[in-house]
Amino acid sequence: MIIWVDDRLFQEGARDVDRLALLRGAAIRRHTLIISSEPTDLRADRISPGFDSWKNGLPERLRREVEILCLRLELVSGNATARGAERLLVSGRAPLTGIYGCWVTMEEAVRAVVLPTYVLVENAINDRAFLRRAMHPAWRERLDTWERAGLLRYENGGGNSMMRVIIEFHGNNDNARQAFGLPSELWRLVHVIVYDHDGIAADYPGSESGRVERACRDAGLTDRSHRLHRRDQEHYLPREALEEIVQQRVSNDGDRDKLMMEIAAHMAKGERRHFDSLPKFAGFKNAFNEPLAWREEWFQRDGSWPEMTLLAEKIAAAI
Numbered sequence: 001m002i003i004w005v006d007d008r009l010f011q012e013g014a015r016d017v018d019r020l021a022l023l024r025g026a027a028i029r030r031h032t033l034i035i036s037s038e039p040t041d042l043r044a045d046r047i048s049p050g051f052d053s054w055k056n057g058l059p060e061r062l063r064r065e066v067e068i069l070c071l072r073l074e075l076v077s078g079n080a081t082a083r084g085a086e087r088l089l090v091s092g093r094a095p096l097t098g099i100y101g102c103w104v105t106m107e108e109a110v111r112a113v114v115l116p117t118y119v120l121v122e123n124a125i126n127d128r129a130f131l132r133r134a135m136h137p138a139w140r141e142r143l144d145t146w147e148r149a150g151l152l153r154y155e156n157g158g159g160n161s162m163m164r165v166i167i168e169f170h171g172n173n174d175n176a177r178q179a180f181g182l183p184s185e186l187w188r189l190v191h192v193i194v195y196d197h198d199g200i201a202a203d204y205p206g207s208e209s210g211r212v213e214r215a216c217r218d219a220g221l222t223d224r225s226h227r228l229h230r231r232d233q234e235h236y237l238p239r240e241a242l243e244e245i246v247q248q249r250v251s252n253d254g255d256r257d258k259l260m261m262e263i264a265a266h267m268a269k270g271e272r273r274h275f276d277s278l279p280k281f282a283g284f285k286n287a288f289n290e291p292l293a294w295r296e297e298w299f300q301r302d303g304s305w306p307e308m309t310l311l312a313e314k315i316a317a318a319i
Contacts, residue, residue, distance in 0.1 A: 001031045001189065003113065004039045004101070006091035010050035013092035014106040019054070020066070022090070022106065025113040027072040029151065030319075039089055039099050086189055088112060102185040112182055115190045116153045117146075117318045120163060122196065124154040129288040130233040131194070136305045137296055139312040151319055160195055160208035167193065167215040192318050193225035194311065196232045201275055224318055226311045230274040234284050238298035239267045242278075245290060249283045 003026055010019060026033050035048040055066050087101035088109065095103040104112060121127035132140050146152035157163035170176045176184035193216055198206030205213070209227060216225040230236060237245075242263045250256040262279035269276060278284055299305060 001029075001086055001088055001113075003031050003033045003088045003090060003109070005033060005035045005051075005109075006039075006093065007035050007037045007048045007050040009090065009092060009106055010035070010048070010054040016054075018106050018110050020062075021110045022113060023066060023069045023073065025110060027069045029113055029115075031073070031113060033070075033073040039087075039091075039096065039101065088186075088189075102183060102189065104183065104186070108182055108186075112186050112190075115186075116151050117190055117192060117315065118153050118155045119192045119194060119315060120155045120157045120166065121194050122157050122159050122163070123286075124156045126286040126289065127194065127233065128154040129286075130236065131308070131311070133288045133294060134236050134299055134304045135308045135312060139309060142316070143312070146319055152315070155191075157193075157195070160198060160206070160212050163193065163195055164208065164212045164215045167212070167219050167221065171215075171219045188220055188224070190318070191221070191224060192315050193221055195225070195227055197228045197230060197275075198232065199275065202229065202271075224314060226314055229307045234278055234287065235274050236299075236302070236304050237278075237284060237287055238302040239263060240298045241287065241290075241292060241294070242284065244292050245283045245287055246281065248290075248292075250281075 005022070023033070034042065035051045036042070036046045037048075055063055058066060089095070089099065089101040089103045090106060090109040091103065092105065119131075121131075132143060135143065143152060157166060170180060170187040171184055173184040176182065176187045180187050193212070195212045196206070196209060198209045205227065213225075213227060216222055228236075243260060246256055246259045246263070250259060259279055259281055266273050266276065266279060283290075
């Protein structure tokens with residue numbers, strides 16, 4: 001996220017503890033910080049007299065720590081990346097018309113800059129296991145690193161119908177300020193939506209899935225949302241995983257052989273298998289938490305990595 005801070009806030013209208021908290025929080029979250037007198041002033045030779053005077057007036061030890069934070073923040077000049085990225089505009093003045101970005105006060109910015117990126121899913125435990133398991137190992141490692149660092153969190157959405165309600169609710173600024181404590185635009189900036197297809201074919205998603213898509217579009221979340229390319233998470237279980245689950249959980253030879261034949265028939269359907277019902281067996285539900293000897297090549301052969309890479313890149317962009 002690109003954060004523009006009004007240089008005037010380092011002269012008046014803010015407390016030192018908030019100024020320091022903003023710098024430190026932004027550095028921890030690896031945001032880029034720009035300080036200038038106007039949000040349009042992104043010149044390489046821009047000056048920040050308020051910030052410079054405030055920093056130079058700090059005790060020597062604290063001043064050195066602020067300078068280190070500034071190096072981490074990479075106080076940048078104007079460039080294409082800064083102009084095109086999502087912007088948080090921090091100022092004590094009223095929002096200026098015609099300036100793109102989310103306007104917040106210093107107090108709001110202190111809370112906003114430390115927020116993680118939330119991945120809104122149906123079930124934070126089961127869908128987390130699914131996404132991590134189906135990801136290419138390089139992307140899984142990144143997700144794990146972000147999660148351990150507090151940069152990424154999975155959030156319960158409760159299914160497509162409830163996720164739509166959540167998105168629409170937070171699209172209202174009054175609701176967002178009451179329930180989230182920050183503007184609706186900020187809720188959008190820190191969320192990625194992942195939801196089920198629930199349809200009978202790739203071009204025919206379920207009705208609730210379509211409503212989630214419209215809610216995301218209306219909320220400006222099109223680039224921060226992902227509808228699964230297959231019916232649901234269980235349809236990303238590779239053949240080897242399905243067979244291993246049956247081997248471990250079905251003791252009756254006849255029942256096991258019957259399920260194995262049904263799995264083979266299901267897999268023989270080609271692309272149709274991504275939407276046709278799986279063989280009826282309760283053990284396939286939320287199976288990504290199963291203690292199987294999971295292998296990366298299962299998912300590579302099954303063909304899920306390109307889609308999971310697309311999703312991971314959306315999450316990375318939000319981080």
